[in-house]
Amino acid sequence: MDQHTLLSTLARADSGAVKAFVEDLIPALEPITVRENRTGLAMLPMEETVRDEAFYLGEVLIAEARVRAGGAEGYAACMGRDLELALAIALLDAANAGGVELGRVEAFVEAQAAALAAEDEALGQQVERTRVELETF
């Protein structure tokens, strides 16, 4: 499965479901080495529209993890301070890179992606209802 989809989906997925899923996968991923698991700041730049210059909009608190598991490197970062979630996603990234339980991992990520897409679609429809056509007299 492509890494962009896996990491982007799991960073926004239900954290309880991700942790529970990874718990089952741990025996297949051993030995596991946690190389990094910490919180920190990600600088968020933005491009303005007057001169097309970039500036820092602010910082975002993230949790990140870097592991070696299933014979491969795994990494994850997600917003907030949930170190366990970052660790769990990094293990799934390693599983994906190392070809461990690929079918189960893909099915899980796809199910989470579908749930998130449904949420996006529902919000999008609610937003669409607020479209306004203006006339001047």
Next chain:
Amino acid sequence: MAYVAARGGERAIAASEELHGRLSGPLSGELVRAIERQLPYLVDRVMGEGSLYAPELAALALAQTGGDLYEAVLLLRAYRSTQPRIAYAQPVRQGELRTVRRISAAFKDIPGGQILGPSLDYSHRLLKLGVLDGQNVELGMLNVELPSEQETSSADEHSAFNIQHSTLPAVADWQRAEGLLEPLPAGEPADPAGLPDVTREPISFPAPRAHRLQSLARADTGGVLALGYASMRGYGMSHPTVNELRLGYAELTLRHPVTGVAFSAGRVRVSQAEVVDTGAGKPGESPLRLGFTATIGWNEVKTIAGAMLDLEMSAPDPHPAHREEFVLYHTEPVESSGFCIHYKLPHYVTFGSALDNLRKAAGEGRREGETLPEATPSAGEAK
């Protein structure tokens, strides 16, 4: 300047803090979650001024301070200072925002259309007193039958999918294509790790544009509004219109350190405003000028007022209260509120010294038998 060491008072200070907590009510995880869920705009304001996107912690800061905004912002800034900087995200671009609200007061037929999104702009400002009587009151105020979500998505050519996938181009891009604005200068994309940063280097004036916009993004909403309102009321040199106001979600795009693959670590609520002024250009230049401000969180007042101040600060000879140095120094929420509240701390020596001077001056012309009250500079911890 003299400082006198403080002594004693620990028990009174502990009791004071305890009383503050008692009068504010118990602090609990449930309260924090309720604040995060139910008061998103307040949480956004704290995050914007605290310059840290962390809704859970902003809600905790609000709960812990009993809703004292400046204290909450200070708590968040203090927490932020304990965290290492570990990543630089890819720059957010206006056209890539997952936009939920986007309006223009300058042009009604903007490409992509006008979307009110979540707003109370057109609501009746009436308290829903029925809530206090236990009634279940719906959030919407207008008694209008809304189309079903299915009807909306099938009937309108602009589907929800389109809204979420960048079909809302910047109004400024359209204006540039029409020749109403000067074209943007060609340049290399900026390195996200190499931008000027007010948290790492002092501002010097005239400030780099990156410093100005970062300062406005972190600025105190009330301060920005006060100075912006002064401009709106007539102290300013421009009379702009909102070119585009946009609320949305920005992806926090990071790169995998091993493979280099870009991915989203989550979404951040952001708001931005662009204002446009007419008739200020030099001969041969575009007659339109833009002002811009953005912040993390959804905060329309701050971004509109900030964009107007951006215009003012760029004017050749702005009002003294709209000069860059004045605006940026006086809208910093932690510095300004901190300086303000420091005045309530003991100043016994300072004040005693002033009294001594008064006494000396008065003594020169004093009639015999007249006295001034004695100062007591030894009364406590003071400067």
